[in-house]
Amino acid sequence: MATQTEYTHVELLTLKGPEYRRVSTAPPRPPTNDEIPVIDLSPIDGDQQARGELATKVRAAAENTGFFYIKNHGISEELIGDALSQAKAFFNQSVDEKKKVDRKKFKHFAGYHGLGSTQINRTESQDRKETFSLRYSPRHDPTNTQPGTQSDDEDDRLLWHGTSHIPGLRDTTIAFWQARLALARKLVRIFALSLNLPSNYFDDVVTHPGADGLYVHYPGTPESTNDETKLEVGIGSHTDIQCFTLLWQDKSGGLQVLSAADEWLDARPIEGTLVVNIGDFLQRLSNNRFKSTVHRVYNRQSGSRYSMPFFFGFNPESVCAVVPTCVDEDHPALYEPISCGKWHRDRLALASNKKSA
Template sequence: MTTDVQYTHVELLTLNGPEYRRVSTAPPRLPTEDEIPIIDLSPIDNDLQERKQIAARVRAAAENTGFFYVKNHGIPEDLIQAAFAQAQAFFNQSEAEKQKIASSKMKQMDGFHGVGSTQINKTETKDRKETFSLRYNPHRDPQVHPATLPAEDQDNALWDGTAHLPGFRETTTAFYQARLALARKMIRIFALALHLPEDYFDELVTHPGADGLYVHYPGTPDAPSLSDAELDVGIGSHTDIQCVTLLWQDNSGGLQVLSANDEWLDARPVPGTLVVNIGDFLQRLSNNRFRSTVHRVYNRQTTSRYSMPFFLGFNPESVCRVVPSCVDDEHPPLYEPISCGQWHRDRLALAQGRLVRP
C-alpha cells in the first residue's frame, strides 16, 4: 500500500521578495550517485583534457542538485585535522573569552558570532550554532606580491585575542590558504564546465570575497527523540550567497540538501572528501543553468557537531554579467550586471533586516 506524498513549502527571502520552494514532508533519504556524486580531483593538475573530464562531471552535478563531493582534493588530511582541533579549542573557551574577538569589534568583521546571533531563515528558529570567521586579507594570500601589501595588517586584533591558543593563528591561516588555493582551481573547472576558457574567471579572483569559517553546533541532550519541527535548526533553510562553497564536516551528519524532486537528501559525511556546492552568484552568471540549492543543518546528536565551510566570491568591485556561453536567442540573460561586492552586501543587509525589498 502506497501513501500519497505530502508537500509543504520553504520560504526564502530574496532581493526580489519572498520565494517559495516546494518540499516533501517525507524524512530525508540518502542521495543517489547522480544526485550528489563523488568526483575525483586527482587529475586537476594534469593536462587540459583531464581537467575537461573533471569539468564534465562537475557540469552534470551543477545542473542536477548543485552539490557534489570531491576526493583527492589536495588539502593534506593532517592540516584538516589540525584545523579541526583548533576549532574545538576555540569553541571550548568561555563565552567571555570568545566575545573578546566578537565580529562587531573587528575592523574586517572577522571573529566570533555566538549561538542564536543569526537567523538565516526568518520563518524557522534562530540558528543554533556559533562561528569563527576569517575574511579575505591580502596579507595571507600567497599570490599577492609583498611589495603591494598594505602597510597595516588589520587582523592584528583578531590574532592578539587568540594568542593564548597554541598554534591557532598558524594553523588557521594555513588552512585558509589551502582552501583558497583549491577554490581558485575549482573556479577554473567551473569555467570549463560552462564551456568557457579555463582562465575566464582568473582576473575575478585576485582579491576575492573569500570567507573561511569554523562552525560549532552544540549538542541537544534530547535531540534524538525530537522531530524536526521540535528541534531548533542548526542553520535554517537557505542558499549560499557567493559563487562556490567548499565544506568539511565531521562525522555527526545533519546536512540536508533539497533535491531536484523536492525531497530532502541526507548529505552524510564521506571520509576523505569535501562537499562542494553552487552559490547564488554562480547560478546568476550561468543564467540558472547551474543550481544554487536550498540546504539546512540539524544537529541530531547529543554531542557537538563541527564543520569548516569556505565561501568563494569574486573581487568585490568586479561587475559581472551572465556568461556568453549561457546566452542565445532562446535563452536571453535573466539578470542585469552587478558587482559581486554589491550583490553580497545587499544579500547580507537583507538577511539582517537592513535592506527592505518588495
C-alpha cells in the same frame, strides 16, 4: 496502498522579496550517485583532455542538484585534523574569552558569532550554532602583491591579538585558509571549462576574492528533545551567497540538501572528501543552468557537531554579467550585471534587517 507524499513550503528571502519552494514532509533520504556524486579531482592538474573530462563531470553535478563530493582534493588530512583541533580549542573557551573577538569589533564581520546571533531563515528557529570567521586578507594570500587597507590590517591585528593565548590557532587557521584558497582557484578554472569558457576566463576576478573561512560549532541536542517540530535547526534553510562553497564536516551528519524532486537528501560525510556546492552568484552567471540549492543543518545527536566551510566569490569591485556561453536567442540573460561586492553586501544586509525587524 501507496502512501501519498505530502508537501509544505520553505520561504527564502531574496532581493526581490520572498520566494517559496515546495518541500516534501518525508524524512531525509540518501542521495543517488547522480544527485550528489563523488568526483575525483586527481585530473585537476592534468592535461587539457583530463581537465575537460573533469569539467564534464562537474557540469553534470552543477546542473543537477548543485552539490557534489570531491576526493583527492590535495588538502592533507593532517592539516584538516590540526584545524579541527584549533576549532575545538577556540569553542571550548568561556563565552567571555570568545567575545574578546566578537564580530561587532570588526569592519567585515570577522571573529566570533555567538549562539543565537543569526537566523538565516526567519520562518525557522534561530540558528543553533557559533562560529569563528576569517575573511580575505592580502597579507595572507601568497599570490597577492598589493598592500591591504588600514582597516584590513587593524582587523587582522585585533583578531589574532584576541586569540594569542591559544597556541597554534593563528598559524594553523591561516594555513588551512590558504590551502582552500589555492584549491578554490583551481576549481574556478574547472567551472570555467564546464561553462564552455577558456580555463582562465575568471582569473582576473579572483586576484583578491571573497574568501571566508569559518569554524562552526553546533552544540548537542538534549536527549529529551524527541519532537521533530520542536527541534531547533542548526542553520536554517538557505542558499549560499557567493560562487561556491567548500565544506569539511565531521562524522556527525546533519547536512540536508533539497533535491530536484523537492525531497530532503541526507548528505552524510564521506571519509576523505569535501562537499562542494554552487552558490547564488554562480547560478546567476550561468543564467540558472547551475543550481544553487537549498540546504540546512540539524544536529540531532547529544554531542557537538563541527564543520569548516569556505565561501568563495570574486573580487569585490568586479562587475560580472551572465557569461556569453549561457545566452542565446532562446535564453536571454535573466540578470543584470552587478559587482560581486555589492551583491554580497546587499544579501548580508537583507538577512540582518529581517532578523532585527
